[in-house]
Amino acid sequence: MNSRTAQKPKVGIFGLTGCAGDQLALLNAEPELIALAGRVDVVVFDMAISRKEEWQGMLDLALVEGSVCSQRDREELEKIRKQSRSLMAIGSCAVWGGLPAMTAHIPVKQLNKQVYDDGEVFPKAMGAEPLSSFVTVDFSIPGCPIEIGELLEALAAILAGGEPQRIDFPVCAECRMAEQICLVQSQNRVCCGPVTVGGCKARCISYGRPCDGCRGPVDDPCYDATREMFFRHGLAKADVVDALRRFSTPAWVERNLAADFAGDPQRRGHHRSQTKESGT
Ligand code: SF4
Ligand code: SF4
Ligand code: SF4
Secondary structure, three states, rough: OOHHHHOOOEEEEOOOOOOOOHHHHHHOHHHHHHHHHHOOOOEEEEOOOOOOOOOOOEEEEEEEOOEEEEHHHHHHHHHHHHEEEEEEEOOHHEEEEEEEEHHHHOHHHHHHHHHHHOOOOOOOOOEEEEEHHHHOOOEEEOOOEEEEHHHHHHHHHOOOOOOOOOOOOOOOHHHHHHOOOOHHHOOOOOOHHHHHEOOOOOHHHOOHHHHHOOOOOOOOOOHHHHHHHHHHOOOOHHHHHHHHHOOOOOHHHHHHOHHHHHHHHHHHHHHHHHHOOOOO
16 A cells, blocks of 8 residues: 555445445446545445455445344444444435335334244344434435435545535425426326435436335425325325335334324325226
């Protein structure tokens, strides 16, 4: 290692329980990755280079993918946190709990029984949680997988001694800017765009699919306007709650959305049948 390399910030890229899609997205961004490698010293990259057990020093920044689904995950995360000056959660599993948290409202014992019957549970599972349930998270990049441009912009800001810009607008904003036809208004389809954090350029809508909320909830969503829009189109906000449960911790959904939907199940039943009758 020459002296120039030694002065670069040391970065580790780790994976807990997840599909490794965020690490893969980073690996696939070859030109950007090469540029990044010129500015930082990547000393751990679970998916790409040496085993993390070999790294014992202090990191300037740890990028951690995946949610905490076992005691082993938790211990590993706490070790990473102790070894890192800053920690960034990458991907909706790490930021919100993500897909593994989809069933977190079901008791773990019940899930284990369904999957393993009376056999040994492997690994020792616990309800999926985001990183912030256990350690301090300095920066978060949501997405399933992450938007590589957003990650690189955030890294550039951090390397320059600043803070990454926080996206505080919903997917709807980008959808309207791209002049997409709204799928709620034109096809009465459930779309999580109004309550989901933007940054993906409304990718799914551009392919004719509604937003599934993969980037997690936006700060301060317009609940009332969303509810009224869904109501006008024979849908219920409860449908958005169901959709958001796929990517966000149930605790967040219950705290921020479910209470606000009191009474919606009746509405939903009524309007679903209306929607069916109207042939949409
Ligand atoms: S956020 Fe999505 S891409 Fe990333 S680990 Fe989780 S499931 Fe995979
Ligand atoms: S509700 Fe969905 S389809 Fe309609 S504007 Fe928002 S993101 Fe686009
Ligand atoms: S449109 Fe929604 S589901 Fe699709 S990438 Fe964007 S946030 Fe994720």
